[in-house]
Amino acid sequence: MKGDSISKIILQLALDILNLDRAISMAKEAVPGGVDWIEAGTPLIKSEGMEAIRELKRIFPDKKIIADMKTMDTGDFETEMASKAGADIISILGASDDSTIKEAIKAAKKYNSEIMIDLINVKNKVDRAAEVEKMGAKYVCIHVGIDQQMKGENPLQDIKDVKEAVTITIATAGGLNSENIPDVVSAGADIVIVGGAITKASNLLEAAKRIRKSIDLAKPIESIEFRKYKKEELIEALKKVSSSNVSDAMHRGGAMKGIHTVVPGLKMAGKALTVKTMNGDWAKAVEAIDLAEKGEILVIDTNCGNIAVWGELATWSAITRGLGGIVIDGAVRDIDDLKEIRFPVFARYETPDAGDPKGFGEIGCEVICGGLKVNKGDYIIGDDSGVVVIPQEEAQEIINRSFDVKEKENRIREEIKRGSTLSKVLKLKKWEKIVG
Numbered sequence: 022m023k024g025d026s027i028s029k030i031i032l033q034l035a036l037d038i039l040n041l042d043r044a045i046s047m048a049k050e051a052v053p054g055g056v057d058w059i060e061a062g063t064p065l066i067k068s069e070g071m072e073a074i075r076e077l078k079r080i081f082p083d084k085k086i087i088a089d090m091k092t093m094d095t096g097d098f099e100t101e102m103a104s105k106a107g108a109d110i111i112s113i114l115g116a117s118d119d120s121t122i123k124e125a126i127k128a129a130k131k132y133n134s135e136i137m138i139d140l141i142n143v144k145n146k147v148d149r150a151a152e153v154e155k156m157g158a159k160y161v162c163i164h165v166g167i168d169q170q171m172k173g174e175n176p177l178q179d180i181k182d183v184k185e186a187v188t189i190t191i192a193t194a195g196g197l198n199s200e201n202i203p204d205v206v207s208a209g210a211d212i213v214i215v216g217g218a219i220t221k222a223s224n225l226l227e228a229a230k231r232i233r234k235s236i237d238l239a240k241p242i243e244s245i246e247f248r249k250y251k252k253e254e255l256i257e258a259l260k261k262v263s264s265s266n267v268s269d270a271m272h273r274g275g276a277m278k279g280i281h282t283v284v285p286g287l288k289m290a291g292k293a294l295t296v297k298t299m300n301g302d303w304a305k306a307v308e309a310i311d312l313a314e315k316g317e318i319l320v321i322d323t324n325c326g327n328i329a330v331w332g333e334l335a336t337w338s339a340i341t342r343g344l345g346g347i348v349i350d351g352a353v354r355d356i357d358d359l360k361e362i363r364f365p366v367f368a369r370y371e372t373p374d375a376g377d378p379k380g381f382g383e384i385g386c387e388v389i390c391g392g393l394k395v396n397k398g399d400y401i402i403g404d405d406s407g408v409v410v411i412p413q414e415e416a417q418e419i420i421n422r423s424f425d426v427k428e429k430e431n432r433i434r435e436e437i438k439r440g441s442t443l444s445k446v447l448k449l450k451k452w453e454k455i456v457g
Contacts, residue, residue, distance in 0.1 A: 030236050035216035037062030040448050041069040054229025060087040071106040078107030085109040093117045096125030104132035115140040115149045126157040135159040150183045165195025177208050184209030199235040199242040218247035221428040223435040249421050259290035262423040264402050264409045270422035275409040277391020279369050288404040289346030289365035293320045295388045295397050300326025301376020309384045315343035318401045322388035323351030328376045333358040350390040367403050
């Protein structure tokens with residue numbers, strides 16, 4: 022291993038948490054599981070200031086405390102500030118000016134701390150790593166940011182390339198879990214920085230132990246949670262979250278208005294095959310069944326029509342073809358039969374009235390459903406809360422963000438079950454927007 026200050030692979034816990042009391046509680050629970058270093062994450066520092074670093078150092082005096090300052094300017098001033106608060110290592114952005122890094126390194130020497138250069142968004146990581154090593158940085162961090170993780174990026178090649186170029190210690194961060202950590206260690210990482218795979222777990226101690234074990238054995242341990250999904254896995258992934266999770270991931274958006282489940286208790290997830298037709302004209306809706314691929318969801322736009330274009334026989338046809346579900350901005354009928362069949366159907370209205378198959382409309386065009394544009398190939402999720410549409414070009418990012426929402430809620434739920442309340446966990450009063 023390169024570097025002269027580390028004799029084993031270090032597990033660094035990143036506390037990217039808004040409230041200090043939660044961060045401390047999480048650290049106390051996780052540290053006995055094999056955590057070596059503790060990081061006051063950037064959100065925590067921005068929220069709680071230097072007090073976060075002071076408290077972590079006070080409670081964990083024998084642990085290295087890392088201040089993830091992400092400093093871009095005034096390197097000496099911010100390094101002094103964090104060092105005096107108790108930080109052993111301070112992060113400076115590699116994208117900052119050379120003078121900022123040099124001043125930070127000088128200040129670190131003065132206050133007996135060290136500098137880690139975060140290479141997030143640095144285009145040429147190899148060259149920059151070599152440059153900051155010459156300046157006197159002790160560590161470089163290959164960092165895939167949270168927003169980048171959601172799009173499926175990973176640090177492996179960058180770690181390998183930088184490892185060949187420098188002799189200082191290499192840290193890596195970004196979506197690490199017990200399944201992929203052995204890969205980054207094999208690529209050359211000396212420090213693995215783990216946040217959500219520990220802090221979002223219901224049992225932080227066991228989560229930390231699992232990750233420590235994967236490091237020590239150099240073998241992946243399957244991670245059902247805390248992973249990022251590839252494009253070919255998106256439909257199966259979408260089945261594991263809720264429409265509410267997805268809407269939250271889309272900044273409380275994406276939900277079709279006025280569209281509800283006809284058969285409660287069922288869930289659907291798949292790609293859309295769109296149908297445009299007229300009120301009561303069920304020809305194109307039924308013809309689309311024969312054109313749909315297995316698992317696709319028909320999204321039918323009747324311009325909010327109140328005469329049914331779907332019913333029992335169409336549903337049996339959809340089941341025979343292996344479709345994933347039906348969404349209709351319009352009306353369906355045969356509700357008793359649909360509830361007995363148990364196939365996912367979502368609509369605006371129920372009515373016994375049906376129209377005639379006139380054949381007006383189009384299959385595969387852009388439609389409006391529940392007030393939202395839907396194109397062929399967009400991702401659809403529906404459950405008892407409603408239907409959400411995900412634009413296909415954003416699907417990987419949004420679906421991965423949906424898991425982040427779900428996992429954070431899992432941790433909050435655990436804290437509530439331990440005797441807290443939602444208001445207390447989130448400190449809602451503290452974070453109410455100040456106006457006036």
